[in-house]
Amino acid sequence: MSEAPPSITLEAGKESIEELAEAAEAQFKRLVDIFNPKNNKLNFLLLALPITLYFNFQHSLQMAFVFSMIAIAPLAFLMGKATEEIALRTGEAVGGLLNATFGNAVEMIIAGMALYAASQNPDVVETMVTVTQASLIGSILGNLLLVLGLAMLYGGIKHSEQSFSNQSGQMNGALLVLAVVALIVPSAFHYNGGTSDAVMKLSYATALVLLFIYGCSLLFQLKTHVNEFSSGGHGGGHEDPEMSIKDAWILLILATVLVGWMAHILVHSLETTVEKWHLPELFIGVILVPFFGNAAEHFTAVLVAGKDKMDLSIAIAIGSSVQIALFVAPIMVLWGWVLGVPLPLEFGLLETVAAFGSVLITISILADGKTNWLEGVMSLACFAILGMAFFFA
Template identity: 65%
Template sequence: QEALSMNGSLLLLAVLALIIPAAASHTGADSNILNLSRYASLVLLLMYGLSLFFQFKTHSHLFDVTSEAEEKEDPKMTTKDAWILLILATVLVGWMAEVLVHSVDAAAEGWGLPTLFIGVILLPFFGNAAEHFTAVLVAGKDKMDLSLAIAIGSSVQIAVFVAPLMVLFAWALGVNLSLEFGILETAATFMSVLVANFILNDGKTNWLEGVMLLACYTILALSFFEV
């Protein structure tokens, strides 16, 4: 419950950092969206670092979702092998991402699908298929804490760590990249986080709430397909 509450709060903070630039750009005022995004990215990265310190250092006992049987398992891979595998996977993922980015427009034209639908719905869905499968698998074993940590934790990483990091990395390279998204993308993100927080905040769930989340996802997918 503590992990779920913290992740939900971090997602709301990330949504705030997305809403303000989007709103400021439509006020007609002379606002510097780029600087606002960069400063907000610094704040988000600071909060992400503090959340890790909170989770793994000062309040680690609140986030322990492993059972005693799991704790006794011996590691199946050495640290050296893990680093080698991580570096190799990073290089391959980077290469595949480069190919993917240059193929989206051609795929959208060939399949007759909107580019926004492919980028927002299809790519995240299939790109995280293994993670989705793992979350469903552990949920089937009645390990809901771990399942929610997998499902929501990745969203927190993207919203509070990866996106701000890309803004600052682009700043260092002299490239203008901000946190300003379109009204539809911003509204969809806000409503997704809001619905998820309302449904999951009590630490309990049932099949109807699961169907509600699927309905929310379907409505958002249709909106990106039809726009």
């Protein structure tokens, strides 16, 4: 059998190289389009990323702190976009696990970075632990009162009354009550005479129980009772992917790395910002960090409420709170254990009361399966009162 002439082999190799180059160029253009502000207005905030790097290089830590928080918002949106694209191709079980893992990845990265910084510098342990605990509580408050309040207000203005299926809301409400009880018990145990060591042991054991409950809830929703939750308005199975699976993974990895970079700068500049601007640590942790970290989720929940999709809006807000309470908080407690940084589930009195009150108000508002703009105003008013309390604390 005769061999192909060298000229033909070289030509075939040249064509394959050109095809690979064209494919790489096309892939690069698709990724650039994802970051294009014309396609998503939130991408304008990506300008905060190079500004953050500039101020960090100039050692202007207060400004680096501000712009790192702003830069995290669009990066969180891109992480969510990539996760949704991957979930569309992997099926409900794997997609649900990805959403559970990356849905609150920003909070996990910031809190994880803060605890790592505390493990490296004993002088900042108290500040970092306080901010980490506050950010966990703040994410719950922000989702239940701010996000849901804005969604009910915006949706109520466009539609006089909105109805939703309260099947998933009832279960998530029960999970939130369980989580709040888990936050109250260590505090009550301590006030009843329990030592700090005993409180930490109780926190570690409680964290493992909460993770077990969260795993059971995922199994319940995604496997054994999936039909009961398929009518929640998500519509994921009817959507067509907008990017290839490879592009989605590249975007997810890139956005996660950039979030980690911004979180590192944010944590590094946190102590200086607290000292120079005299901002309360609780206010930064409860209000500022969760607000920017969850900005993309806030935006999505409010928009879909305006389209009369309150099932989806409520699922985003309450589902995210459940993830924080039953997944992120326990993971951070155990991560602190690994690093040698004590992070108990014993929160301050104000934080505990705020969490319990927000869960109680949300469950009361959603009990009848209907929402209106006044209920949104009520939630926002409660969030404003708590925000002022943390500012003056």
